[in-house]
Amino acid sequence: MAWYAARRLLASVPVVLASTFVVFLMVTYSGDPLGDFKTQQLRQNNNPAIRADRIRGEQHFLRLDHPLLERYWLWIKGIVLHGDFGPSRHVPDIGAELGNRLLVTARLVTLAMLLAVVLALVVGVVSAVRRARVTDHLLTLVSVVFLSLPVFWFAVLLKDYLAVDLNTSLGRRLLFTMGESTPNLAGGFWTQLGDALGHLVLPTLVLALSVYPPWSRFQRTSMVEVLDSDYVRLARAKGLPRRRVLVHHALRTALIPLATVVAVDFAGLVGSTVITEQIFTWQGMGTMLLDGIKDRDVYVVLAWLLVVAVVVVVVNLISDLLYAVLDPRIRVG
């Protein structure tokens, strides 16, 4: 299994390299990162020699005096040899910044994914069991509505109604609508934890509700298929209790496709966090990406992409390993 995992990780290296190279080209050709700096120099500096000198200095700092391919090579070499993510005029140390923001985004993504998987399981299984009855139709309709809600609009509705009303009725702030934590909050571990949770509720809810609908449909389809299968009918015919058949025989098999879909959609989930973070003004990876794009800060964008790509590769690997756990017929190696 370890050998299989190592081989899979090794095979994904070229994909990650190609993907970062494409994005590297895109950002590089999207415009001059020193455009603003140049106009500012033109306004402030009357001596053309000093001006040219300063611009040359910045260009050297951003490695713009190297040819294109060499810059990409230097970027990779820097990461592999020194853990250096490259220079930026806006972020002092991309690596350190990335570390902080990764923690912020990771807790949002993890919780939202867990919640979405649970929702998908419950909705999918209940729909399948109560197939073609009122419950099924109702759940399907609710899922389609959540699938159609634009996150940035739905989030503000939740802020305005759920959060503000709940806070007013409780007489204190329980749910926060902005930021990932209260800055400079005094207090011990539990205060900090409560504060972080209060900030997490709304973004997690928004994200989970926007990603679960396709998963629950998937779960319903695979559950229906399994429930119609001969071995489930046999298990029932043997006189096993309904609940036992559902959980031990049907659900275990019906979980396998879900593991794949969740892994495949994971990249999309991370993409949605970019929007969610923007709505709730979180200082996470998504905001870093959007700032990087605005500033044409190529190494910031690349750092974001690299982290996301590595995480996506690992999540897909985990899902394939889960396969082997869920389905005894599959042996990896």
Added chain:
Amino acid sequence: MAELVRAAQSAQSAPRRRAGRVALRRFFAHRPAVIGLVILLVLIFAAFVGRHLWRYDYGDFTGDYSDPPSAAHPFGTDSSGHDLFAQVLRGTARSIEIALFVAVVSTVIGALVGAVAGYYRGLADSGLMRVVDLVLTLPLYAIAALLGHQVGSGRSGWISIALVLALLLWAPIARVVRGVTLSLREQEFIEAARALGASDRWILFRHVLPNAGGTIIVNATVYVAVAILAETALSYVGFGIRSPDVSLGSLVAAAQAASATRRWLFYYPGLVLTVLVLSVNLVGDGLRVAFDPREDR
């Protein structure tokens, strides 16, 4: 020989036409899908025809500032005096245009690439599929924001935004169509066509693609909804449609600061957007059931 091929073709196309009618009947038997279709048609009509019948244009300054909804302005006005109803109609039209463009372009590219890869297999397949894999690793929102930032401004910016989205969304379609093609090419009627001397191109366009049609149409509908949401989200974070052009996303974004004081500015564009995407998704569901009855068990 050509006559033989034509004979085989007409013998084969009759059941397909009947299959199309069966799918259509199944679609109309699915009540949510019909409701979705009606809503969608009403929205399309309002956006493209009703917009020109309405007394204000989206750029008009009406002289009423920040009016709440009334008979004169059903959706109210904003602080510069724009009639929000006219703006929402215009934004809806923009969103539908973008979505249709994305759906058509990405489906055509995806279907062709998928069919060619699945039909020829071998080197063409592995080459094309590596490209698909590469595109699939690019996160939609990140890349669209990156490219949209560059190309999105100006009045014809919407075409560039749509093109960017289409160039990112064809890859998953290609993968699905390839899967269908792989199983189709082993079937007997393809073998029969080949035995009759039909060319590869004939088989691809007359047999493979039409038989993958159901899958392709269902996927295209899904991507209409995805494209609408992606465009509005992009416009919301400021990398999509920008002023003076309006889309439903840019209207919601512009009204965000006003969501507490002038709620109508925020609610109506978002509501219309939700109803639009919902109707497309309902139609998509209906098509899925129509083309694949197993889905409706």
